[in-house]
Amino acid sequence: MGILITGLLLGGTYALIAMGLNLQYGMSRIMNLANGEMLVAGGFAAFWFWTAGNVSPLLTIFLLAPVAFFVNWLIYVVILRPLVKRAKSRGQLEVDAILTTFGLSFVAVGLMLATFGGDYFSYQYLLKPVELLYDTYSLNRLVAFLAAVVICGALYLWLNHSRAGMSIRAIAVAPDSARLVGINVPRLSALAFALGGAVTAVGGALISTFLTLDASTGVIFTLKALIIVIMGGVGDVRGTIVAALMLGILETFVARVIDPGLTLAAAYLLFILILLFRPQGLFGRKQT
Amino acid sequence: MKRRSILKLSAAVALAVAAGSAASAESLKIGAVAPKTGGLAGGAVVSFWPNVQLWAHDVNARGGLDVGGTKYTVEIIEYDDQTNPAETIKAVQRLATQDQADFILAPYSTGLNIAAAPIFARYGYPMVTHTAISDQVEELAAKFPNMYFTLGGASGLATGVVEVLSGLRDSGEIGNRVAMVNVADAFGIELAEVGGPQLEAAGFDIVYETSYPLGTQDLSPVVKGAKDANPDAFVAWSYPPDTFGLTAQAKVENLDVKAFYTAVATAFPAYGAANGAAANNVLGAGGVHADGEAFQTYAARHMEVTGQAPDSWASGMVYASFQILEQAIEATDSTDKAVVAEYIANNDFDTIMGNISWDENNNNSAYWTVGQWQDGVFKGVASTGREGAVPVRVKDGWE
Numbered sequence: 194m195g196i197l198i199t200g201l202l203l204g205g206t207y208a209l210i211a212m213g214l215n216l217q218y219g220m221s222r223i224m225n226l227a228n229g230e231m232l233v234a235g236g237f238a239a240f241w242f243w244t245a246g247n248v249s250p251l252l253t254i255f256l257l258a259p260v261a262f263f264v265n266w267l268i269y270v271v272i273l274r275p276l277v278k279r280a281k282s283r284g285q286l287e288v289d290a291i292l293t294t295f296g297l298s299f300v301a302v303g304l305m306l307a308t309f310g311g312d313y314f315s316y317q318y319l320l321k322p323v324e325l326l327y328d329t330y331s332l333n334r335l336v337a338f339l340a341a342v343v344i345c346g347a348l349y350l351w352l353n354h355s356r357a358g359m360s361i362r363a364i365a366v367a368p369d370s371a372r373l374v375g376i377n378v379p380r381l382s383a384l385a386f387a388l389g390g391a392v393t394a395v396g397g398a399l400i401s402t403f404l405t406l407d408a409s410t411g412v413i414f415t416l417k418a419l420i421i422v423i424m425g426g427v428g429d430v431r432g433t434i435v436a437a438l439m440l441g442i443l444e445t446f447v448a449r450v451i452d453p454g455l456t457l458a459a460a461y462l463l464f465i466l467i468l469l470f471r472p473q474g475l476f477g478r479k480q481t
Numbered sequence: 482m483k484r485r486s487i488l489k490l491s492a493a494v495a496l497a498v499a500a501g502s503a504a505s506a507e508s509l510k511i512g513a514v515a516p517k518t519g520g521l522a523g524g525a526v527v528s529f530w531p532n533v534q535l536w537a538h539d540v541n542a543r544g545g546l547d548v549g550g551t552k553y554t555v556e557i558i559e560y561d562d563q564t565n566p567a568e569t570i571k572a573v574q575r576l577a578t579q580d581q582a583d584f585i586l587a588p589y590s591t592g593l594n595i596a597a598a599p600i601f602a603r604y605g606y607p608m609v610t611h612t613a614i615s616d617q618v619e620e621l622a623a624k625f626p627n628m629y630f631t632l633g634g635a636s637g638l639a640t641g642v643v644e645v646l647s648g649l650r651d652s653g654e655i656g657n658r659v660a661m662v663n664v665a666d667a668f669g670i671e672l673a674e675v676g677g678p679q680l681e682a683a684g685f686d687i688v689y690e691t692s693y694p695l696g697t698q699d700l701s702p703v704v705k706g707a708k709d710a711n712p713d714a715f716v717a718w719s720y721p722p723d724t725f726g727l728t729a730q731a732k733v734e735n736l737d738v739k740a741f742y743t744a745v746a747t748a749f750p751a752y753g754a755a756n757g758a759a760a761n762n763v764l765g766a767g768g769v770h771a772d773g774e775a776f777q778t779y780a781a782r783h784m785e786v787t788g789q790a791p792d793s794w795a796s797g798m799v800y801a802s803f804q805i806l807e808q809a810i811e812a813t814d815s816t817d818k819a820v821v822a823e824y825i826a827n828n829d830f831d832t833i834m835g836n837i838s839w840d841e842n843n844n845n846s847a848y849w850t851v852g853q854w855q856d857g858v859f860k861g862v863a864s865t866g867r868e869g870a871v872p873v874r875v876k877d878g879w880e
Contacts, residue, residue, distance in 0.1 A: 195705075203699045302518055311517055311526035312789075313746070315725045315755040322733045331701070331733040404698060405725040407523040409564075413696050441699075448702035453693040454665055 195328035196449050197442065202330060204441025205338030206400055208345055210414050211421035211433050213393030216348075219428030220365045220385035223273055224287055226294040228418055229411030230301035231390050235261065235397025236406045237305065240314045250318055250402055251336070254395045265390025269383045272297065277382065298411065305408040315405040333402040340399050344392060349430045361385050365428045366478070420460070424467050426477025435475055439463070509546065509553045509816060511537075512560070512576035512585035515593075519564025523721055525589045527749055528612065528795040531787035533557055533586065536803040538786050546807060549814035558582060566596035573597050577604040583816050584806060591615055592667065598625045607809075607822040611802040612795050614638070614668070616675070622842040627822045629805075629839060631798050633848035633865065635668070638766055639676035641850025641863040642742055643683050645764065645873055646714055650685075654875050655714055655739045660689035660707035662727075663718035669695075672718035672744060680716075688712055695720060704730040714740035721746035724765075725755060732759045732879040739875045740764060748794035748852055748859050760854045762876040767794025768852025768861025770835070770869030779833045793852055793859035801832035835867060 210232060217225045225231075238257050239250040276293060280286035319333040352358035363371040364378050364385075372378050397406075421440060425432030440460055447459040467475065513533045516525040537555050540546060545554035558580050560572035569588050576582040577600070587610040588597050594613035598621065601608040608628045615621060616634045649655045659680055663673035673692065680687060689710035693703055700723060707715055715738045717727050724743040731741060746752055747765020756763075769776050776797060783791045783800075791797065808831075809824045810816065829838030840846050847866030852859050855874060862873045 199699070199701055206698060306517060306522075311522040313523040313527075313721050313725070313749070313751055315751060317729060317755055317757070317759075320729055320732060322735065329734055331729070403726075403729065405722045409518050409520065409522045410696075410722075445699065445702060448693070448697075448699075449706065453662075453691050453697070453703050453706075456697065457694045 194326055196445050198325060198328065198330065199449075200442030200445035201438060202334045202338045202441070203445055204438035205341035206334070207417065207421055207441050208434050208437035209337065209341045209396030209399060210393075211418040211425075211437055212341075212345060212348065212430070213389040213391075213396065214415075214418040215422045215425070215427070215430065215433040216389030216392060217386050218422060220361050221269070221273075221382045221389070222277070222283065222286055222365075222368075223269070223290045223386060224294065225386075225389070226291060226415055227298035227301050227411075228294075228393055229413065229415035230298050230305070231261065231265070231393045231411075232397035232400075232414050233406050233408065233411045234301070234305060235394030236401030236404075237309050237314065238394070239398035239401045240316055240406075241309075243316055243318060250398050251340075254340075254398050257394050257398055258391045261394035262387045262391040266383055266387035268297070268390070269386040273386070274379065274383070277379075298415070302408055302411065309408060311408050313405050313407045314401075316402070318402040320403070331403060337399040337402065341396075344395065345430065345434050348392070349434075352430055357381075357384075362428075420464050424464055424474055426474025428478070429476040432474055432476030507545075507551055507553045508556045509583045509810075510558055510580060511555050512558050512573070512580065512582035514560040514562050514569055514572040514576065514585070514597075515589035516564040517561035519562075521564045521590050521593075524746070524795075527751070527789070527792050529589045529799055530559075531783060531789055531791070532796060532799040532803065533559070535783055535786050536800060536807075539782070540807060547811050548816055553816065562588065562593065564590075564593070566593055569593045569597050570600055573600045573604075577606070582606075584810075584818065584821070586806075587611060587613070587802065594628075595621070598628055601625070602627060605818045605822070607806070607818065607825050609802040609805050609825065611799040616671070618842045618844045622844070626843070627826075629802075629825065629843045629845070631802055631837060631845045631848070632795060633845075633850065635671045636675045636679075637848065637865055638744075638850050639672055639679050641865070642676065642716060642764070643679045643685075645851050645863050646680070646685065646716075646740060647683050648873060649714075649740055649875065657684065657686045658688045658710070658712045659685045659714045659716060660710055660712035660738075661687050661716045661718075662690070662703055662707065663692050664695050664720045664723050665692040666695045666720060668745065669718040669720060676716070676718060685714075693723070696722065697726075700726045700730050701734070703727070704734050704736060708734055708736050712738055714738055714742070716740075716742045717744065719743045719745065721749070725752065728752075728756055728759065728763065732756075735879060737878075739877075741876050742851075747854075749792045750790040753854060753857060753859065759879045761856065762874045763854050764862070764873075765794075765852055765854070765859065766850075767792075768849035768859070768864065768870075769793045769797050770867065771858050771860040772871070773869050775833045775835070793861075794849065797834050798848075801830075801834040801837060804832045805830045805837065 214228045239253045242248040242253045276289045321332045322329040360376045421436045425436030444456045515529045516522045541554045545552035562569040585606045591613045594610045602625045663669040689707045724746040742764040744766040748767040809821045813820050813824045849861045849864045851863040853862045860871045
């Protein structure tokens, strides 16, 4: 039971890391390799507000979300939209986006280095034990899990039960046809990208309460997010959530019952197995 | 990635000196290559780069290095090696051939130093390392006669821990049961490989043993597993992210041990700051003579010039290694690499860390092995021959 709950908590963390990338890759078709850096930037912001002004990260995220939304929207419009316009096929856009965002990640690391320095930053917020069903958990992870539930739930509801959400899902499935029914594809792509960036930054702020980050750790998170998004199936919010939870539970199970040293191996084994038997991911659409 | 940085102070001082006195505005080019990005950036930014800045400031503030009557200011040429050994080698090569550096400061961390050693040797630069921890000093010294080691070896560090734990056991504070974990990366594995057998040889019972991948986001299974084994002492051969993570987890789980040790980064100011009262009586790798005047004045200067506090392990030794270079240049009145290298080989040096002398393997055999946070200060509690160790305290809860 303890393993299940710990695994769910970890899965919630992973969902926060991966959800933004799912929006950016699934809806805007941009494989954003600078995703991890946005996460770390969100973490930096939370750290800075906490150490400088004792502002709780849970409050910082309300300031962080609109700022990150705006910054990502700018990045999409200025740097990425020209790529979208000139891409003759989806494959070309993916390659262009990967190369561009790869370079962007270096720029982002350099900027963070210049602004915050290269030191590790770590703080303790809500590091209190919580007793649940005979086992102790850390309150900050519980809070992050609940926040993940709220964010992912809200996203799911919005994408599936609102008109704007439906339009965004339309551009994910068939951008050319979406144009025919009057959907403003460029505007909605920018919206989806910006929203993904905002979710990532908020996720970063929340996980910074229990993880140690520095300017160079973004790449680790990009990698993890990538695996989860591909495993869950690109473009479906449910896929990311399920894949994140599965990964969290599996890793915790392996760490507790078998050997903590095998968690990475187990994670990648799961990844390989899912890709072998269901290449489009758990909830992905089969490529025709 | 190249970044050339001419310290404004050295330029200003050089101008002032030139304008104000008859001394000539000569300068020495000193190369410095270390991580500013990549996996070890967090450590280099705490231990290495501020000391480069501080040392250049100290030297230039007194007019520069006195080489036979002429004052030479130091001009630092910096490169970021991105924690990539190939980049370290490239940067050293560039410093030697294109930038014509007179001397090059040793890189940061064992791996990058070992990667750069051949090229230092090829161009004849003396290499006084400060953060290279290796048990292979004999082979390395045989291959690279101009390479010196100051921070010790993995065996020594592990022995220090075993000594501290044995001391606590013999005085009846703790029992025999030890939980030992390590990060599955080079240094963590090396420490576990020497530490495990040493603990067992000293009569300890390793009741829980595991390794975990670098970058593990959830260390609660490790700590829970250790807790279930009911240990008296917890030893983690860990790296910065997991040092912080394990401590936080131990606090949440209220891990009831009388001795808690995490390896790398326990000596960082950020560790004390992040953990506050929970850090009290935590043991860690390294240590300094914290109550000694030399370290205290150094730390105050470090804070004043660079705006950040030094760590309590490598920072002092980094600065000391620069002092060795500085003293060798001034003592030989020469800027010739070979002459300076010869002097370093045959002398000992008086530095902020105390006297540093070399054994037959160009190794400083007196180094700090274990330190402990005591009321907000990380103090050395065990060493292989440094003075100033304070008594070890028992860990008493996490509040």
